[in-house]
Amino acid sequence: MRPFKQIVLSAATGMSALLFCAPAAAAASGAGADPFPPREEVFQLVAKQTQGTFVDVDGSSGPSQGDEFVIAGNLFRGVVPVGTYSQICTLTRTAPNDEFDLQCAADLALPLGQITVQGRFTVTSAGPGDIDLAITGGTGRYRTAHGTIHGVNVSDTETNLTVHLIR
Numbered sequence: 091m092r093p094f095k096q097i098v099l100s101a102a103t104g105m106s107a108l109l110f111c112a113p114a115a116a117a118a119s120g121a122g123a124d125p126f127p128p129r130e131e132v133f134q135l136v137a138k139q140t141q142g143t144f145v146d147v148d149g150s151s152g153p154s155q156g157d158e159f160v161i162a163g164n165l166f167r168g169v170v171p172v173g174t175y176s177q178i179c180t181l182t183r184t185a186p187n188d189e190f191d192l193q194c195a196a197d198l199a200l201p202l203g204q205i206t207v208q209g210r211f212t213v214t215s216a217g218p219g220d221i222d223l224a225i226t227g228g229t230g231r232y233r234t235a236h237g238t239i240h241g242v243n244v245s246d247t248e249t250n251l252t253v254h255l256i257r
Contacts, residue, residue, distance in 0.1 A: 130237065131255045137175060139163040139247040153190050157181045163247075165198060173200040182210065189214040194223070203230020205255070207239055218243060225255060232257070 145158040158180050165173040177196035184190045191212050198205040209223035221241040228235040237256040241249045 128256045131253075131257070133253050133255075134167070135172070135251040135253060136166040136168075137163055137241075137249045137251055138166065152187075153181055153184050155181055155184055159192070165200075173198060175199065177207075192218075196223075200232075203232040204228055205232045205235055221249075225253075 139161055141160075141162045143160045145160065146154075147156040147158070148154050158178060160176075160178050162174065162176045164171055165175055175196060175198045177194055179192040179194035182191045182193045189212055191210055193210045194208065196207045198207070205228040206226045207223045208226050209221075211218060211221050211223075221243075223239050223241070225235050225237040225239060227233070232255070234257050235255055237254045239254070240252045243249050
């Protein structure tokens, strides 16, 4: 079993990376009577954690409600750096002992604006599994953003992201 801190940092990294740069592929949806239907852009990113801190709010040896993970890193499209991300995840449920829930908020800083992301996911002794989070808004080019991000952790510090950005 991996240590608690390692599992949580891996889970939080996956969540945070979730959404950041100019799209690699775009697909316009054509359904409905709206003459200006929303556009969905789907693109791939890799989030690589560069910093991570565990904040133990009550000094106990294991996870407890309210503990936080603060994480930052870089975003890549292939090997090209395209931005940075930061996130804060709070433990909201810690029972049973082999699993817990994290509520996370993240931002993706890109050259043309920021994207904000939020959501909750469960982490077990096997790890966080795949992570799905909501795009909640943004600035600049992403000021009307919504959609989802799907993250797959490939290591404790690297996550592959598929961004479904609707503008």
